[in-house]
Amino acid sequence: MMEPSMKSPIRALGLALAATALQAVMVIAFAWPSSHIAPRDVPLVVAGPQASTLARTLEQRQPGAFDIKQRADEAAARRALADRKAYGAIVSTPTGPHVIVASAASPLISQQLTQLAQQLSGAKPVPVQDAVAADPDDPRGTGFGTMALPLIMSGIAGAVLMTLLIRSVFWRLVGVLAFAVFGGLATTLISQNWLSLLPGSYWEIAGVTALAIVTVSGTVAGLGAAIGRAGLGLGALTFLLLGNPLSAATSAPELLPQPWGEIGQVLPPGAAVTLFRSVAFFDGANATTPLIILGAWSAAALLLFAIGGLRSVRGAPAREHEPALVS
Structure with missing residues (x-):
């Protein structure tokens, strides 16, 4: 048997190596996607009498960069945006x-398209119109792009606190739902009235925010209820190391290396960012898919709570009685 005096140095070294590995993974997860930003099948419309020529020229200049569709005229092109x-x-x-351009969809792609058109025309300046502009107080989308990480971190923190401080699984679930409601109202009030990051209906944006909180906080807390404290770490690492860097909050899914851009859209942060854009700037256009994804994650979180409740009931003393999901 190992002497107690030997355990501490070995444990310290092991933890140091584990922390180093985690740090390396985090650096890769956060830096790698942003360092490989490039257009990959970005949906683009060409229109007008020379549309076919434009499409061929674009494909020759940047093969695979754009998914080009032709439209009959400018009005049809604007509808597509x-x-x-x-x-x-x-x-x-x-x-x-x-x-x-539609800078509200991605300011970065709007800049790239403007530069590309300038290259096509040579020295002659190319007129640029913004059909769906980003918020005038956040024209580059910088503030919008920074919203994802605070929502994820606060959602994880809320889940951890609920798990560690509330014994009853039922009341943890109540706490998560209350956090989603209060957090959605407060965060939307700040983002709209103070920071001016998101236009649109206050109640619609608050609903999207609440749904995003439920998916993150509910999933992490649900994992904690179902499999214990290891579930907290699993959920937190998934959303921080995959969900956040792959959310494309500051770029677009089509600019990330594939299939990572697509994977990011089926995780709550990426789906929430897409839903925020659709509701805030595009009157809900193309919001069905991210709404379904977030709804599925919310349902999975409830299922995890149910599993945690059953697990807790089986291990609880006979004298304890809690409503519904109990510990």
Whole structure:
């Protein structure tokens, strides 16, 4: 048997190595996607009499960068942007091409499309119109992009506190739901009235925020209820190391290396970011898929709580009685 005096140095060394490995993974998770930003099948519309020529030129210049669709005219191109079917459009005219962007969908893609159109026209300036603009107080989307991490971290922190400080699984669930309601109302009040990051209906944005909190906090707390404290770590690491860097909050899913951009959209942070954009800037266009994804995560969280409640009941003394899901 190992002497007690030998355990502490070995344990300290083991923990140091584990912390180093975790740090390396976090650096890779956060830095790698952003260091490989590039257009990959970005939905783009071309329109006008020279649309076919524009499409061929774009494909020759940047093969695989754009998923190009042709539309009959500028009005049809604008509808595609408003419906979130494309990030931008290049319209040919007798006097040269002009660009229509939707910076609310992705300021970064809007900048890239503007630069690309300028390259196509040579020295002649290319007119650029923003059909669906980002909030005027956050034109580059910087503030919007920073919202994801605080929501994730606060959701994880809330789940950990509920798990460690509330013994009853039922009341943990009540606490998570209350946190979602209060957090949704307060965060929306701050983001709209103080920081001016999100336009649109206050109640709709508050609902999306509450749903995002439920998916993150509910899943982490549900994992804690179902499999113990290890579940807290599993949920926290999943959302921090995968969910946040792959959310594309500051870019777009099509700019991330694939399939990571697609994976990010089926995790709560990425789905929440997409839903925020749709509700705040596009009148709910293309909101069905992220809404279904967040709803599925919420249902999974409830199932985890139910499993945790059954697990808790089986291990509880006969004298304890709690409503519904109990510990």
